Amino acid sequence: MPNHAAAAPPSVETEAGLLDHLSWSGVTTYLQCPKKFNYRYLTDTPEERKSAALLFGGAFHRAAEVALQARLEGRPFPALAELLAEYDRAWQEESAEAAEIVFAKGDDAASLHGLAERMLSAFTQHLEAEVRAAPHRRILALEHEDRFRLLPDTPPVEARLDLLELDGADLIVSEIKTSKSRWNEQKVAEALPQLVVYAHALMPLLREVGAKRIRPRFVVVTKAKTPVVHVLEPQATQADVLRLREQVGEVWKGIRAGVFPARDGWWCTACPFRTACQGR
């Protein structure tokens, strides 16, 4: 009798428990520095410091989500003060857990608070303009999580999608980013695999909601004196999909084989495991 039971996805036992999936940020962490991946995902090593830029990005996302939640529920957009209060809450919560916060030159908590205010104002204006331009567009989900198999011999990849919308036959998936400046072609190319991951994750949903195509996009809010919101809709090619599969396959092979070399680079300065890694 043939055995029709589906084989369990590949996994490895680690000090931090069973690793039975990969996240996109895990894949990019491994590609940047395998040793950092080991600290963060496999040995559960406590972080020595947190980058203020990461804290800022997380707190901005929380506040942006409050605005999007209002749209999802058909309420008017909240006042800027309400969004800023959410930013402050998120900043306090995350910074309270950090042993040390590393600020970029010229930044401190107060200057970042001012920046958050300007960026949230620009983001809300962008949302209002989108509602006027596409009144029938409907939010399906915020912070939607999904896992899918990219390759038969790797564990599922977990995708966490910021914003899912339906506009006629288009299923629009948006990733909200904060950035020092407008993205150039190289930056778009670097981030493209994330959209390829998302497009894969959404195929079943595409059929479920009766949409005909997936439109992945980046919504980039610049961290400037006068922030602007850029919407980018790059197209992934078959070569991008193959490259992504190759990368995920290589990362999983390295993890299974216990290959975690240190990879020095500019990123070491803000690495939360620098002391453990380099003894300084």
Ligand code: SF4
């Ligand atoms: S300090 Fe640098 S080499 Fe060491 S784990 Fe962090 S990123 Fe990797």
